[in-house]
Amino acid sequence: MMKIPVMEIFGPTIQGEGMVIGQKTMFVRTAGCDYSCAWCDSSFTWDGTGKSVSKQQQDIIDELKSIGGQSFSHVTISGGNPALHKGIGDLVDLCHGEGWKVAVETQATFWQDWLLNIDDITLSPKPPSSKMTTDFVKLDRFMEKLTDANASMKIVVFDETDFKFAEDVHLRYPTVPFYLQVGNDDTTTTDDAYLVSNLLKRFEWLIDLAVASPVMNDVKVLPQLHALVWGNKRGV
Numbered sequence: 091m092m093k094i095p096v097m098e099i100f101g102p103t104i105q106g107e108g109m110v111i112g113q114k115t116m117f118v119r120t121a122g123c124d125y126s127c128a129w130c131d132s133s134f135t136w137d138g139t140g141k142s143v144s145k146q147q148q149d150i151i152d153e154l155k156s157i158g159g160q161s162f163s164h165v166t167i168s169g170g171n172p173a174l175h176k177g178i179g180d181l182v183d184l185c186h187g188e189g190w191k192v193a194v195e196t197q198a199t200f201w202q203d204w205l206l207n208i209d210d211i212t213l214s215p216k217p218p219s220s221k222m223t224t225d226f227v228k229l230d231r232f233m234e235k236l237t238d239a240n241a242s243m244k245i246v247v248f249d250e251t252d253f254k255f256a257e258d259v260h261l262r263y264p265t266v267p268f269y270l271q272v273g274n275d276d277t278t279t280t281d282d283a284y285l286v287s288n289l290l291k292r293f294e295w296l297i298d299l300a301v302a303s304p305v306m307n308d309v310k311v312l313p314q315l316h317a318l319v320w321g322n323k324r325g326v
């Protein structure tokens with residue numbers, strides 16, 4: 091089995107974003123990303139400020155059990171970009187062997203066949219404000235392989251240009267469940283009162299855009315619930 095570079099393992103907490111928002115889950119956060127989004131809230135996974143440890147799949151399972159005890163049945167793998175790591179396939183199989191469901195968060199730039207075994211797949215192509223460029227030809231090929239999977243799109247929106255990008259993505263993949271997510275433009279503040287009021291204002295702004303858009307009639311608009319509850323704290 092190929093080892094996996096792990097940044098952190100934490101939980102149980104609730105999934106704060108997207109298609110299974112509110113779901114009790116453990117998190118495994120892998121190291122390394124092929125992107126470097128301008129506003130990444132997990133930049134410690136790729137900018138050299140965090141420390142990762144290369145781990146065997148069974149050791150990750152043991153750590154999940156020792157941290158989470160009997161109090162979970164769902165594991166979310168995020169990063170960084172977890173799809174950079176082939177070894178996650180064996181981890182997913184071991185999780186399923188334990189009777190746990192597995193979710194993944196990725197920006198959909200790298201394909202891995204283990205994606206077909208994931209219970210909840212969240213794909214998050216990046217809008218212009220991230221300064222990353224989405225290769226739609228590549229994304230088309232990626233999405234074709236997931237036709238029968240339980241996959242969703244989640245686009246983070248910071249401004250009107252991002253919203254237009256989100257509309258384009260939704261129109262391109264109209265049958266894929268679609269989520270709009272509020273962008274957090276201050277991922278370092280510890281002033282939770284300021285952060286929450288700022289995020290709620292942005293949430294209202296995003297709701298207003300979605301409500302007015304005939305393209306966005308069948309979408310869900312969400313904040314990052316964990317940011318509203320715990321601010322920018324890590325490991326929650």
Ligand SMILES: C[S@@+](CC[C@H](N)C(=O)[O-])C[C@H]1O[C@@H](n2cnc3c(N)ncnc32)[C@H](O)[C@@H]1O
Pocket residue numbers: 123129130131132168169170171172195196197198213214244246271272273274275277314
């Ligand atoms: C840290 S990323 C890791 C997974 C993968 N690299 C990705 O981007 O999908 C997890 C989720 O957080 C979102 N995200 C990152 N920074 C954010 C921010 N400042 N505000 C809102 N969402 C953010 C990403 O778009 C992604 O959906």
Ligand SMILES: Nc1nc2[nH]cc(C(=O)O)c2c(=O)[nH]1
Pocket residue numbers: 103104105106107117132168169195316326
């Ligand atoms: N509670 C909680 N929910 C999350 N949803 C996506 C997260 C991520 O960083 O990928 C995340 C996270 O870090 N914490």
Ligand code: SF4
Pocket residue numbers: 123124125126127130131132133135169170171197
């Ligand atoms: S793709 Fe995800 S982890 Fe990578 S830089 Fe962007 S938000 Fe951060």
Ligand SMILES: [Mg+2]
Pocket residue numbers: 131132
């Ligand atoms: Mg996060």
